[in-house]
Amino acid sequence: MSASETPSRLLGSDVVRLGVSGLASRPTRAVLSALGIAIGIAAMIAVVGISTSSQAKLAATLDELGTNLLSASQGKDFFGEAVDLPLTAGVSAGHTEGVRSAATTGTVADVGVYRNSAVPAGNTNGITVRSASPTLLDVLEARVAKGVWLTDGMARYPVVVLGAEAANRLGVTEPGRHVIVGSTEYVVAGILEPVPLAPEIDSSALIGERAAEALAGSPVPPTAVYVRADPARVPQVRDVLARSIQPRSPSDVEVTRPSDALAAQQAADQAFTGLLVGLGGVALLVGGIGVANTMVISVLERRREIGLRRALGATRSHVRQQFLAEALFLSLLGGVAGVLLGVAVTAVFAALRGWPPSIPPVVLVAGLVATLVIGALAGLWPAVRAARTPPTEALQS
Structure with a gap:
């Protein structure tokens, strides 16, 4: 492999591979960070799913009993x-x-x-x-x-x-x-x-x-x-x-x-749902902070690896992409787990109450998109910091 080919080989699948191997070297912190993301997403999806399932039951009841x-x-x-x-x-x-x-x-x-x-x-x-x-x-x-x-x-x-x-x-x-x-x-x-x-x-x-x-x-x-x-x-x-x-x-x-009273109750439930979604958002933010913390520590622990890659010809862009890919992968892992957990909680709760389970697909998509956005924001600064590390300083640490 020539020196000119080395940087290109560090792009694409190699970036993901290095990112995954980097996360595997510190599984406890990675799992806890992903768990924070998963709890936040699961809470938001479960709250919205339970609320929409309740609304679906109410709509079915009103259709059956009439609003006249x-x-x-x-x-x-x-x-x-x-x-x-x-x-x-x-x-x-x-x-x-x-x-x-x-x-x-x-x-x-x-x-x-x-x-x-x-x-x-x-x-x-x-x-x-x-x-x-x-x-x-x-x-x-x-x-x-x-x-x-x-x-x-x-x-x-x-x-x-x-x-x-x-x-x-x-x-x-x-x-x-x-x-x-x-x-x-x-x-x-x-x-x-x-x-x-x-x-x-x-x-x-x-x-x-x-x-x-x-x-x-x-x-x-x-x-x-x-x-x-x-x-x-x-x-x-x-x-x-x-x-x-x-x-x-x-x-x-x-x-x-009388149906107006049920509608008012639904409105109150929606307001309460908004509060719980806000709490889920706080959990999601905490998870994002955990991802950022994990990535910052990763940069500090892997300074020699960063210096070695830079010495072999990797550019700042390559190092930045690697650490950003790690953050995105970590967040996506938590997001997928959170979506599955949120769907499961909604299905079980709806079954126990005799409600038709109902989760808007847009909520599931929004949950995954939110995890990627948080992952990108959480990993951006550590990735930039890693890219700015001078090779000679990194190799001496």
């Missing part, structure tokens, strides 16, 4: 007291133009639910007794997990349907059991599945409107009205629903769209 459900509830008067809705609220809402169906619930005040008569009065476990119209299940698009829903024929009898959380608190797992509502023994006709768009139903004991009237001693006014609107006319229905229910004082009625 509106809820009207009691407003407050000048003194902050709740204003009762009229007994005809459900009928009036159902006659509103653009409304497909309507249902009501009413809170039966001062009545508790107990597992049996031995439970002390007042120990209600936070379960609310509500009257429910027969159409409630259809309007909320809820499902009965076990048993049956309240029918017109059951409305006057001591029969109760428990929300998912209410059944759990009472320890009732099958229909046919008996619970105490007030001071009367009721038969559990059914247990509902969770109702995402009306979570208050989950902790409720639902009875027929006539049974509620008999229990309270007077008609129970609605405290909530649920309507299903024509999807194309939801804004219009929302604007007129309060006036339809309470023509004289529409300000006493609060109208909301």
